[in-house]
Amino acid sequence: MLWSRPYFIRVAIVSGMLLCWRGFSGASQQPRFVMPSPSPAASASPSPTPAGAEKTTEPEFLVIIDPSHGGDDRGVVFAPRIFEKDLTLALGRLLRKELQDRGIAAHLLRDSDIGIPLERRAELCNQQRASLYIAVHAGEPGKGVRVYSPLLPSVQQPVSGFLSWDAAQAPVLKNSNAIAGAVTHELRKKDFKVQDLRAFLRPLNNIVAPAIAVELAANRSDFHSLESARLQDAVAAAVASGIAQVRSQLGVRK
Secondary structure: OOOOHHHHHHHHHHHHHHHHHHHHHHOOOOOOOOOOOHHHHHHOOOOOOOOOOOOOOOOOOOOEEEOOOOOEEOEEEEEOOOOOOHHHHHHHHHHHHHHHHOOOEEEEEOOOOOOOOOOHHHHHHHHHOOOOEEEEEEEEEEOOOEEEEOOOOOOOOOOOOOOOOHOOOHHOOOOOOOHHHHHHHHHHHHOEEEEEEEEEEOOOOHHHOOOOOOOEEEEEOOHHHHHHHHHHHHHHHHHHHHHHHHHHHHOOOO
């Protein structure tokens, strides 16, 4: 029988049982980020993890790069084998390298050909507590590069103090505009024709960190120019330079 054993053995066993009970009953829970109810499509989709999320030491300043589209969503089809989803991933990888070369931590929201619903993109970015979010696009025919900052809808703030999901960007909109301006300036220094635009472009408005979008404009007479390594390198370098210049204004993650 258990209780016929020496006293010190009984104490050790009882102490171990108490520790186990406390471990099960007193386990702390991590805080949860409250998000709107996901759509059926978002719920059915896999939950990708941004590259580098497994690291235990978080950088003080983190840029999340979001190559648009992916998977079954090809985005704009410029030619039989030129898809927006491939162009954005290539440019996103170059931008990550340019930022890292400048000592700025950067993760890709997708680093392969997978599809992620728009709301899920915002959720992943917000969960990573990004310092800056950049969506990468390739779009309608034109010249140069388009830089977008969020255009917020007219949403009244509830009495509770919580912002609408579509106005999550409101507290940091000033910083988003400052980043867009710095990136535009650096692109123009490299002789790009640049349009600095405001737009209701999802998921920018759902991001709680400063957020912009950068879009390559397609040359109508030469869609293959979008695949130019020289073009993509120059755009990535200019965008990274603009971010590096305003980094100090954005502060660090809390």
